[in-house]
Amino acid sequence: MLTEAEWEPFYASLERAFAVTESQEEQQLYRDLTEFDRTLGVWEGDSCVATAGAFSFRMTVPGGASLPVAAVTMVSVAATHRRRGVLTSMMRHQLDDVRARGEAVAVLVASEPMIYGRFGYGVGTFETRAEIDTARVRIAVPEGTDDVRLRYAQVTDPGVHRTCEEIYARAVPGRPGMMARQPGWDRLPMLDPEKDREGATALQCVLAEDADGTVLGFARFRVKPQWSAAGADGVVFLEDLEAVGPRAPQAAAALWRFLFDLDLTSKLVALNRPSDDTWVHLVSDVRRSSLVLRDALHVRLVDVGAALEARTYRTPVDVVLEVEDAFCPWNEGRWRLTGDAKGAVCVRTAEPADLALSVRELGAAYLGGVSLAALAAAGRVRELREGAVAEAAAAFGSDVAPWLPHGF
CATH class of the missing domain: 3.40.630.30 (Gcn5-related N-acetyltransferase (GNAT))
Incomplete structure (x- = not known):
């Protein structure tokens, strides 16, 4: 210690x-x-x-x-x-x-x-990284986007900061892998050391609001001015963007369109976005967006039974897992998992196993972003009862891709 x-x-x-x-x-x-x-x-x-x-x-x-x-x-x-x-x-x-x-x-x-x-x-x-050629790629927005108002806000203003944190907090329960800010961690997105700007501006913030002034979302970003023989060639670096509530699609689209259209820029760089982020479905040319998928959060089940009981399952599941875990041997053995969208129970059992896998594969599948079927196809999960992979893969899946919005 x-x-x-x-x-x-x-x-x-x-x-x-x-x-x-x-x-x-x-x-x-x-x-x-x-x-x-x-x-x-x-x-x-x-x-x-x-x-x-x-x-x-x-x-x-x-x-x-x-x-x-x-x-x-x-x-x-x-x-x-x-x-x-x-x-x-x-x-x-x-x-x-x-x-x-x-x-x-x-x-x-x-x-x-x-x-x-x-x-x-x-x-x-996983996280998506993108470098979007905004000089060539256009963005189409959903109906109602023009009703969203945007305004610049001072990043360091306590009220603005509090509003952004409230938006973030509302987003956390809706996506596996997101971390609730613990005391003091609200300072992390405010870090803005000059050495890390690489010639870009200090952090900027734009709020998206409804007609009555209700804040629907925000974007924090930097702009790096650049010039070539052809003229302005600046780069926008997106730090974070969140939108919540029934009008989230319109608010997010308004913020993305704003970032695409900033004067004197021709590229938008986003280094950490969800793999199912909405902008991918709004752009005219995804190929010129240079998408790269990268590993993000690595997950380790320390208590298999408690971990599997802590989440719910997209479809009903009743499966016996033969778990291998040499580093934490208390997890080894057979576990019967029964659950659905309302809850789950996971207890030790002597019943025959339906699937055999290591705790590493369980960690990969735990948040719903990695399919047990894909792991089985790769030879990382063994099916011991016909149909067990399909049943478990459907149950473990998530409608929303898991995502870690910030490091620690």
Whole structure:
């Protein structure tokens, strides 16, 4: 467990491992957010040679419940201390602690995806990255979009910030994988260090409002001015965009159209959007939008029974799962899962198994964005009862793609 006196060498070791130098503002934020009783430092003499930590979050799961999760973060091992079992020891300590705290799920964002599969993490959400050629791509908006009013708002205005956080909070229950902001985390989207702007402006904000002034959504973005021999060639960098309520389609479309049409720009860059984001269905040429799908949230079921009971299922399911979990052996064995859209029960059983899979595949499928049928087709899930894959895949699915809107 890290002490406050050890913070500076701990964080310096982390920065060295990731080859970054954070701003004072960023360092202060993460120091304030650090849960010291969940943070580990490995020391050799006076030198910190490895780091790991976790934040206490609440994550939306299919069905809309808010589940306590351990958000694993700040994991590093000094290049001088690799291949000595340090990472494995930290993961062992951490998952034992997560279990002792009664958290059924751990999650992380991986700097290198190949690292964490051996500890039982599976890729549970994806993010879309896009570079849209707004000089050539047009956007068609739904009826009623012209009734949405847009106005610039000061990002740092407390009232504006509070309004944006309220919009975000309303969006969280509607999409698996989203994290409810815990105290202090509302400061994260306000981070705006100049070193990270790469020549772009400070963060800007536009609010979308109904005719009566009700805020329907917001977009936060930066603009990088650029010029070529042909003229203005600026770039818009979208940081976040949310819209909620019955008028969300119109509000979101109005915000996207605004970003497409900004003067002196010809490209819109969005680095983290849901894989089912609405704009994809509004553009005239998706090919010139340079879509890239990338792994995002890696999910680890620490308590299989409790985790599977915490979510609901899109269709009725009654299936026996033979689970392999060498790293957390308390999960190994057969579990009977019965559930539907109203709730679920998952208990140990001696009945014959219908499906055999590792906890990694369960983590991948848990939020509904990765199909058990696709995993079976890849040979990662074995069907032991005919029809069991189709039944379980339909039940585990989500109508809305899971998405992690921000890192930790």
